[in-house]
Amino acid sequence: MTGPVSDSGGSTLKVLAATTPPPSRELHGRWPAARFRRLGLQTTPGRIRALAAVVVLAIAGFYIVANIAVGNVRDGLRVIGHDAGPQVLATGDLYFALSDMDSQVASILLTGREYSAGTGQQALNRYGQDRARADRAALQAAELSAGDPTDQAAVRSILDGLGQYERLASQAMVLDAQANHPAGPPPRNVIAVYRQATDLMTLELLPPAYNLTLEGGATVREAYVAKRSAVLSGRLWVALAGLAVFAALAGLQFFIAARSRRRLNPALAVATLGLLLLTVSAVRLLSDQAAHLQAAKTSGFDSILTMSRARAISNSLHADESRFLLDPGRADMYELAYLDKSQTVLYVASGNLGEYYTKLSAAIKAYRANPRAVRFLGFYGDEARADPGPAVDAVLSRFLQLQTDDQRIRQLMGAGHDRQAALLFTDRTAGSPGYDFDQYDQAVVSLIAGHRGTFDQMIRAGDRELGRSVFVSWSVLLALAAVGAAVLVAVGVRARLVEYR
């Protein structure tokens, strides 16, 4: 009942064909002889064709698996490196500019008619620069949030509110100029307008900016978790698919070699070698990319996010200090907010501000003596544990200086020296509290810049490797290799099939 078998190779197929079950089994449709006949599997050319088809299918499978894995790498790099990552930086800048605008307005109102000290004009200039910065950062944030209606609505509401804020701020400054008061808290009518402005800023403008930063952080975290594990499991799939292609090619090669005198089929050998090389380099690419994503996230982005938040909260606690001086009616509120925010930035257990100054100084002293003993929590606790070094040390020293200045200013206020406290706070000459705050902010900015360097480097490395495998991008290379291998298999098989005609 079996068809003529053209050689005596002991292949499994032959055994199967020779012992085909009785026709009753054919009704159940399991490996029926008729089906073999239809496929032509009982002849050597038929079997070669079938094996070649298996090889091509395996190549197609490899292509699909590798393409998905490379796609995951591309998505990961895009979200982390080009969308949400930069969004965090842009919205961080936006928060800083907005918050600093309010601080400068408070400084101007606190200086009063003692404007000639030069501080007033400086504050006014800086207010203008902040405004321009806020516009630039908002524009950038709007571009980056394209496609996300919730984020875009948030940016729009910030820009809308900013116009209103400016009107209220200039109104307060005009009233303040008319009041012609000495340095210190301005008259009630000025405070009333400033309250409207600062409430608008802290209730309507700053929260969406900060929340956008957080949302960017959440997006990066989610993309990282999903894409990194997808890339790693993709690596496994690529290796398995490569192995399957290799096995199928080896099988075909072996079958052909056994049926002909030729030991090697050059076309198939080239295809095998090429696909082996491709598998190894694809696995390497995926390993490297998973490592790039990990480094970009853990050595770059995590610290960028933590420090951007620390910078935002620091600016807002500095603004609370100015509001404390400006608005005695809300002094308690602003002082408690200052303490809460200081604790968020650097936490040491303490019941009140006086205790905080003492405990902070002790904790930083202990840290300087032994940088591995981080006895504080909060943003700087995280950062000091994650990435200790001179950049963190500089930030900590200057934060301590900031708190020491704050203590001096509050002592003056407590003793009833409102004017001296206001003049001390608004002073920006070297060694003054205003100068110290700028120095502190600079230290935070350079710490962020350091991590940004790592982040950008990793993302660039990822982009580069993905974009250029040898001469072309990985997507193109995979497509070319798959088509090329299939063509080689066809060529190699055809040369043998011709002999059977």
Next chain:
Amino acid sequence: MRERATGRRRAVAAAVVALALVLSLASCSAGGPPSIVGKQTLRIGVKADQPGLGLRLPDGKFAGFDVDVALYIAAKLGVRPDHVTFVPVTSATRETALENGSVDMVIATYSITPERETKVAFGGPYYVAHQDTMVRAGDTAIRSVHDLGGKRLCAVAGSNSWKRVTQELSIAAVLVPAASYSACVAMLLDGRVDAVSTDDLILAGFAARAGPAVRIVNAPFSYERYGIGIRKGDLSGCEAVNRAVSQMYLDGTAAALLQKWFGSTRLQLDTYVPQFEGCQ
């Protein structure tokens, strides 16, 4: 041949199982504490004795602003209202309830403080209240928190409010311990304490009940950011809660709920999404 075929089939099946195992191991590497995301049911801790915020009614059901916020957030997390169980918590039991897992979430006038953040994680805040002081109507001597020096102030176990007065502002009030704010109000009315100082939203609810017998001095002195307490380390839960709170403000639900529960009071209600604490 039959044996051979089944043997091969077995081998294939074994290979498939092995592959599936390897792949599932590879994808399960991201561990962490159990998250509130993906849960079918939620146990949410709320106050049982604070009118307007979290109050247990005679029929055993809970009602108030916090309860409505909890139901909204649960819905955004994909949990139907009938799959939400409310569990009464007090100021003193909130951290423990989260830590030992008897609740999944706490929405109970729970101010975010740096100290509490060392134990639990906070989503939100979903509202920013202000601490104020309530006295007996006839008491005109207390006009701001600074007038509490030497006065008897109610101190609820586990609450942050009295610490704000005696520790943070160093005002030498005489603390009288109590278990809850409803107990404080009773003590204020019968003269065992001179003042109850806590968040304006809480005071408003009690003042509406006590009527003309009490007076809120209307001198707010702090920002109380009401957080949604969840277990520490549940990052995806915290992020999901924040998105839900954003939505609640964006779709007008927050404004409607504030109006529903506090519209009749003199409180100034803020209807803008608060600045979130952030998830860590």
